[in-house]
Amino acid sequence: xxxxxxxxxxxxxxxxxxxxxxxxxxxxxxxxxxxxxxxxxxxxxxxxxxxxxxxxxxxxxxxxxxxxxxxxxxxxxxxxxxxxxxxxxxxxxxxxxxxxxxxxxxxxxxxxxxxxxxxxxxxxxxxxxxxxxxxxxxxxxxxxxxxxxxxxxxxxxxxxxxxxxxxxxxxxxxxxxxxxxxxxxxxxxxxxxxxxxxxxxxxxxxxxxxxxxxxxxxxxxxxxxxxxxxxxxxxxxxxxxxxxxxxxxxxxxxxxxxxxxxxxxxxxxxxxx
Numbered sequence: 001x002x003x004x005x006x007x008x009x010x011x012x013x014x015x016x017x018x019x020x021x022x023x024x025x026x027x028x029x030x031x032x033x034x035x036x037x038x039x040x041x042x043x044x045x046x047x048x049x050x051x052x053x054x055x056x057x058x059x060x061x062x063x064x065x066x067x068x069x070x071x072x073x074x075x076x077x078x079x080x081x082x083x084x085x086x087x088x089x090x091x092x093x094x095x096x097x098x099x100x101x102x103x104x105x106x107x108x109x110x111x112x113x114x115x116x117x118x119x120x121x122x123x124x125x126x127x128x129x130x131x132x133x134x135x136x137x138x139x140x141x142x143x144x145x146x147x148x149x150x151x152x153x154x155x156x157x158x159x160x161x162x163x164x165x166x167x168x169x170x171x172x173x174x175x176x177x178x179x180x181x182x183x184x185x186x187x188x189x190x191x192x193x194x195x196x197x198x199x200x201x202x203x204x205x206x207x208x209x210x211x212x213x214x215x216x217x218x219x220x221x222x223x224x225x226x227x228x229x230x231x232x233x234x235x236x237x238x239x240x241x242x243x244x245x246x247x248x249x250x251x252x253x254x255x256x257x258x259x260x261x262x263x264x265x266x267x268x269x270x271x272x273x
Contacts, residue, residue: 211267
């Protein structure tokens with residue numbers, strides 16, 4: 001199988017190998033300075049060292065080719081009907097930019113998932129104004145501003161879905177997270193208010209309150225903190241991003257058209273309200 005792949009992509013592999021070889025001159029110079037130490041530490045000969053380095057370079061070339069194909073496949077799968085934008089949601093101008101570019105590309109916005117979030121943890125007595133404001137601005141104020149913009153588009157079509165990703169902390173509070181808890185509780189209240197205001201116009205607005213879900217935020221916790229958290233989850237494991245994504249997908253569907261103003265708890269039984 002490997003031989004067939006090499007044969008069918010021989011020219012591309014050679015190109016990748018040569019390209020990688022020339023881009024590795026700096027690496028070669030660095031390794032050349034320290035190869036004696038490396039060989040001594042690994043107890044290998046000059047020839048073995050050269051073979052390992054050559055194989056590693058070839059593997060790097062093959063990896064680049066494979067990754068490039070994956071990216072091409074993803075582009076084909078998504079087609080031209082997608083738009084990727086980067087914005088700082090603490091800035092009104094960039095929030096407006098997101099909306100304007102989306103309208104320019106798609107003519108309307110039918111679904112909004114308020115998922116951006118940040119945290120700046122500290123005991124309330126030590127929390128700075130900057131730490132408070134940053135979390136409130138991104139987690140709550142930006143949510144309101146984006147919702148306000150897209151609702152205008154949704155009203156024209158008399159259809160829309162807004163989903164806010166809140167948190168279990170917004171329901172329970174937490175030591176050292178007064179700003180985060182307030183922002184996430186505020187999200188729930190905000191989405192309930194929007195649900196009441198626009199239910200008659202075909203727009204549903206709901207929240208999801210995830211518990212302990214695998215994410216960059218939870219990865220930052222220490223092993224001890226993770227262990228303590230795990231003991232509080234009745235199902236015995238942490239949640240996956242797909243657990244939240246599947247709920248988001250359902251709430252955007254017509255099958256969920258009679259659900260609005262609700263908060264769905266996805267926490268493995270950690271908090272039952």
